[in-house]
Amino acid sequence: MQEALQFSDQPATVRHARINAVDGERFGVVSATGHRYWLKPALGCLLQPAVGDCVLITLSGDQGYILAVLERSHAQDCELRLPGDVSLNLPQGALTIKARDGLALESGAALSIAAQSSSVQLGQTDVHVERLSLAGVRCDSHWQTVNEHAERLSQHVSLHNVQYDDSRRHVKGHEEVRAGSLRQRIEGDWSVRGETLDLFADIAVAIDAQRIKLG
Template sequence: MGIRDEDLMQLCAAPMHGVATVTALDAATLTVQTAQGALPARRAASCLMVPQVGDRVWLAGDLAHGLYVTAVLERAAAAGCELRLPPDSVMSVPAGTLTVQAPALRVVAREAVGTFGRMKLVGDLMESFFDKVSQFARWSQRVVDGPDQVRSQHIDWRADRTLQLQAEHLVANGSRLVKADGEQIHLG
């Protein structure tokens, strides 16, 4: 090995850090333009913001073991950003409050599970569309200030003890049959 080769080997093991620009990317690696030319790099585990072509990034590492993009410093376009976490990640705030604030929030998942000691939703409009809904509660109360409508093919309400319908005006219509059955029936 000549003197020049030894100098090159030392250069490969020398730590590098500085600003670079992302010029290309694929699934696993990025190409960054540095003062030393175009070099391959990988996104560091601590770099949650996914780099895009044209981003100015902070680079650290060495040529022998690899270069890593540790942070996105500046985005060339006024585009949004993607935060990417590794599989089975946890976002934890041991004390205090975690607030996510935005004009619009969209959550997309194949399955979602939430466990809450207490949950409160406040809003102007709530719409939900499901193929099947199952709810279980020890106690339930609902107050509606205005119309409350249910439309269904069949409605089956059952109470083990008492079912009470109370109103100033109660109207029951059956186009074919109205049936009342009981040991005693009181009208009036």
Template sequence: MQNTLITMSRPGAENAVGLVYATVTGRADKWFFLSSPDMAVERAMRADSCLIEPESGDTVLVCNGGSQASYVLAVLARATPAQATLKLPGNVQLHTAQGQLQVQADQLELHGRRRVAVVGAQVEVAGVQGEVRFQQLTTSAQQVQARFGAVSTMAQSVTSTVGRLVQKARDSFRWTENLDETRAGRVRMQVKDRFHMKAKHTTMLAEGQVKIDGEKIDLG
């Protein structure tokens, strides 16, 4: 690429403003150090219109302000084409590297008038605090593994259909204010130590045989 200085000022004007190709050699704070033909410009700041953050080795287009500050207007050729950083007003940055995109912002919102879809072979969501709100929610998964420290749920009505249910708990407590009804083909209860049942009224009905077996049976 041939380095060419293009004059933009009126003929005869002092401290002419012009455009020049340059190569970024370093950076200090907001200043970029440059190598340009005949050292026409030695340093410049990034213009707001230059969204790509210049890096060492990049070829840039610089507006030589003469006695005024010079600005990098655009990045013409990247020293490392596989990665770049786009800086937007409000301290928002977009990083691209090897096909990856990373967005850095204090707050990020996505608004879709009809639909927002996230599709990927692997989707990860991480945060300190989360909130999910839907008027209607439908979920589908082949396999679910969940780990919780504490769970608290409130619902008006819960209906579930399960092919097989296995639960294991260290302690289990359940309070039912009104009716607790179980319908099963067979019920088997195994208690290792002691089985205690207390009720104001108890009724046991069997169409067939009733069997009570124990070393000692107390009635009354």
């Protein structure tokens, strides 16, 4: 392709052209009159041009730009490219994004979200993190079924209240409980069974019942 040495000296003109080559950030275009130019997309041309696109170009003196992509020769992925930081500001109204086949977000080093309230509805979700920290004033959780698997679990609670309809706990190894005081109240039966049973008290042991059976 022979690059035009100089564009038209007339005031800025706008015309249609077809992209037929790419060289880095420049695109080779052929105008409707057959003239060939190497042009860069204008800052306002958000849609990244591709070979075969019909584009709107402007020429003025020795400068020229691709203003917009008018038509694609065939279906392909579209790319919106911006050179630096971008801020989307809506002084009024709301922003809605709809994607039929999904939405992928890649933020690189960090992702920050700030909102007074949020609502998320998902059919199924998988989250994988190396480390997770949560902090807040109150947390309410309601589930039909909860399954947890952890190699180690540490909890520090000032006050712990638990209510169960039924509870079953199986400890394969050793279990140890340390408490300043311990009180158990059982409305029905209480039974303890083991190979050996040791009861130690520094001061006294009291058993109070209408009948006591040993042996």
